[in-house]
Amino acid sequence: MKYIDEYRDGALARSIAATIAREASPDRHYKFMEFCGGHTHAISRYGIEDLLPSNVEMVHGPGCPVCVLPIGRIDDAIRLAMRSEVTLCTYADLMRVPASGGASLMKAKAAGADIRMIYSPMDAVLIAEAESARQVVFFAIGFETTTPSTALAIGLARRKQLSNFSVFCNHVLTPPAIRAILDTANLPEVERVLVDGFVGPAHVSTVIGTTPYVALAAEFEKPVVVAGFEPLDVVQAILMLVRQVNQGRSDVENQYIRAVAPEGNLIAQAEIAEIFELREMFEWRGLGELPMSALRLREAHAQFDAERRFDVVPVPAADNPACECGDVLRGLKKPADCKLFGTVCSPETPMGSCMVSPEGACAAHWTYGRFRDRAKASIVQAAA
Amino acid sequence: MCLAIPIRVEALLPDQMARVTLGGVSKVVSVALLDDVRPGDYVLLHVGYALTRLDPVEAERTLAMMREAAVPALRAMEEAAA
Numbered sequence: 001m002k003y004i005d006e007y008r009d010g011a012l013a014r015s016i017a018a019t020i021a022r023e024a025s026p027d028r029h030y031k032f033m034e035f036c037g038g039h040t041h042a043i044s045r046y047g048i049e050d051l052l053p054s055n056v057e058m059v060h061g062p063g064c065p066v067c068v069l070p071i072g073r074i075d076d077a078i079r080l081a082m083r084s085e086v087t088l089c090t091y092a093d094l095m096r097v098p099a100s101g102g103a104s105l106m107k108a109k110a111a112g113a114d115i116r117m118i119y120s121p122m123d124a125v126l127i128a129e130a131e132s133a134r135q136v137v138f139f140a141i142g143f144e145t146t147t148p149s150t151a152l153a154i155g156l157a158r159r160k161q162l163s164n165f166s167v168f169c170n171h172v173l174t175p176p177a178i179r180a181i182l183d184t185a186n187l188p189e190v191e192r193v194l195v196d197g198f199v200g201p202a203h204v205s206t207v208i209g210t211t212p213y214v215a216l217a218a219e220f221e222k223p224v225v226v227a228g229f230e231p232l233d234v235v236q237a238i239l240m241l242v243r244q245v246n247q248g249r250s251d252v253e254n255q256y257i258r259a260v261a262p263e264g265n266l267i268a269q270a271e272i273a274e275i276f277e278l279r280e281m282f283e284w285r286g287l288g289e290l291p292m293s294a295l296r297l298r299e300a301h302a303q304f305d306a307e308r309r310f311d312v313v314p315v316p317a318a319d320n321p322a323c324e325c326g327d328v329l330r331g332l333k334k335p336a337d338c339k340l341f342g343t344v345c346s347p348e349t350p351m352g353s354c355m356v357s358p359e360g361a362c363a364a365h366w367t368y369g370r371f372r373d374r375a376k377a378s379i380v381q382a383a384a
Numbered sequence: 385m386c387l388a389i390p391i392r393v394e395a396l397l398p399d400q401m402a403r404v405t406l407g408g409v410s411k412v413v414s415v416a417l418l419d420d421v422r423p424g425d426y427v428l429l430h431v432g433y434a435l436t437r438l439d440p441v442e443a444e445r446t447l448a449m450m451r452e453a454a455v456p457a458l459r460a461m462e463e464a465a466a
Contacts, residue, residue: 001407003390003426003438012450018457038386065385091431093385120432122414145386148417149433203386206428206436229387236450258443259428259436268417268435359385 003258007230008046016235017051024242030056032241033331034199035178037064037359038229044364046231048238050372056238059193059331060361062177062286063201065142065170066093067329067353067360070283072317073170074099077139080168080310081105081113087131089124090139092117093357098350100317121153121167128157128165137306141170145203147295148268151275154297154304166306169296172282174204175212176293180284181330182220193331197241199234200226202256207272209264213252221250228256275301285319285353286329323352328361335365336373342366388430390438393423404429 024030034040040060043049049058062068074097081088088105095106095117109115114134118124121138128136140150150167157165184192200213205226213224223244227237237255244251254260275297282294297305306312319325323345324338335341335354345351347363354360358367391404393415400416404427414433415421427434 001390002392003443006447012454015454015457016450018460019453019455022456022460036386063386091385122432142385145388145430145435148435149431152414152416152433201386203388203428203430203435206388232450233446236446236453239453255446258439258446261436265417265436267419271417357385359387 004230007228007232009232013046013048013232013235014051016232016239020056020235020239020242021053023239023246024053024056025246026055028055030242030245031059031195032057032197032199032238033059033061033181033193033195034234035061035063035174036199036201036204036229037067037357037361038202039199039227039234040064040361041359041364042229042231042234044368047368047372048231048234049369051235052238056242058238059195059334060328061181061198061331062284062329063143063174063204064329064354064357064359064361065146065172066097066357067325068172068177068284068286069097069141069170069353070285070317071099071319072283072314074105075103075315075317076312077168078103078105078108078113080137080306080312081108081115083135083310085135086310087114087116087127087134087136088139089116089118089127089136091141094139094141096350097353097356098320121149122156125153125156125160125162125165128162129160132164134164136165137310138165138167139170140167143172143174143201143204144207144272147171147276148207148265148271151271154275154301155271157304158301163303166304166309167297168306168312169276171276171295172284173293173295174201174208175216176290177284177287178213178216180287180290180293182216182222191332195222195331196245197223197225197250199237199241200224200252202227202229202233202259205254205256205260205264207265207268210252210254210260210262211264217250217252223250223253225253226256226260228259286326320351325352325354325362328354335362336370338362342370386430388428388435390426391429393421393425393427393434395423396421402434
């Protein structure tokens with residue numbers, strides 16, 4: 001398929017990786033964070049870690065919306081879905097995310113709640129139009145990539161004058177999350193994630209462009225290379241980061257020039273601004289409460305806001321205490337460091353959110369990475 | 385979640401919609417987030433909405449830069465072989 005196959009050329013990837021090995025200084029360690037779950041998935045699936053020299057390390061970031069959604073918001077969605085008049089429309093990724101007390105949307109559906117998996121927010125609007133006796137709530141999550149679609153769906157519901165459509169909004173923003181990773185001055189030393197640079201978001205950047213990262217790169221003196229999600233994109237971005245570190249630069253560079261303009265998609269930004277405004281505070285799994293890091297519906301669109309329509313009152317909820325998702329999301333721990341990983345926690349019966357979505361760090365490591373760990377362990381054993 | 389796939393625009397439809405194809409599968413999606421889309425353009429599709437147009441010139445330039453990035457390693461291998 002055009003624009004996919006040519007960026008999956010294994011021989012070319014190995015040659016670029018060999019160039020990385022030549023240019024990476026043997027005297028130092030390079031630690032880069034891939035912000036996006038899409039990159040995490042590509043790195044695991046295509047074995048990119050195996051191509052890199054041992055002193056170039058990748059750590060997973062918090063860019064997986066299913067993973068960073070705090071458990072309390074899933075509880076809220078289940079409570080909404082259990083109301084007899086409500087039809088909850090959701091992306092399939094959210095169905096198996098563990099909520100409080102062993103609940104999930106999947107189990108709520110099995111118990112009789114009207115929960116439907118949809119492909120597009122447009123589908124939720126069409127369901128509301130077709131079933132006027134139902135209160136249709138769209139469970140909106142995602143970073144800036146997904147937000148314009150929700151905004152357009154709300155605009156469509158307004159034009160169709162639907163009084164039975166609303167959105168439970170959980171849209172979050174990328175730059176405040178990058179800031180939370182980098183701004184470690186007030187944290188104890190063991191909780192600081194020291195990275196040398198970022199592989200920056202692919203599709204988020206098609207919407208917001210590359211300029212929002214400029215201030216972050218300059219303030220924290222860390223290079224950012226916006227990269228596509230195909231394996232060659234990721235390998236090339238890592239080479240660009242190694243070169244920046246070697247040259248002492250901390251610039252924002254764009255590897256994904258075929259899709260990302262510096263200013264982003266101005267139409268999409270205008271649609272977002274029309275419908276949404278910043279929340280003063282929003283809780284992220286792993287990162288805690290972050291100011292100005294998420295969106296809610298503006299007062300002018302209050303009639304489409306499920307939180308207002310159904311008086312959603314937040315109830316604090318704690319994660320499973322043994323689950324290390326929080327530290328995995330901040331890059332402090334790797335999936336295999338969690339004692340639940342691969343024992344009681346697997347994609348079939350996830351204990352934490354990182355094991356649910358295919359782009360979650362634990363799910364990616366379960367599906368692809370753990371076999372490499374085993375191969376490495378047997379080599380070490382054989383050598384001993 | 386941020387998954388988006390490159391698809392080809394076949395025909396423009398009313399209400400800022402378009403018919404697109406990918407690997408023989410045809411679908412109607414929204415192109416409301418883009419201006420000036422034409423049949424034959426490749427766009428990135430995400431949850432039923434085209435997010436951005438793919439630039440064929442920049443795509444070719446990216447591949448050229450990738451091939452260039454491979455050159456030092458290939459040259460070293462040739463030298464080692466010689």
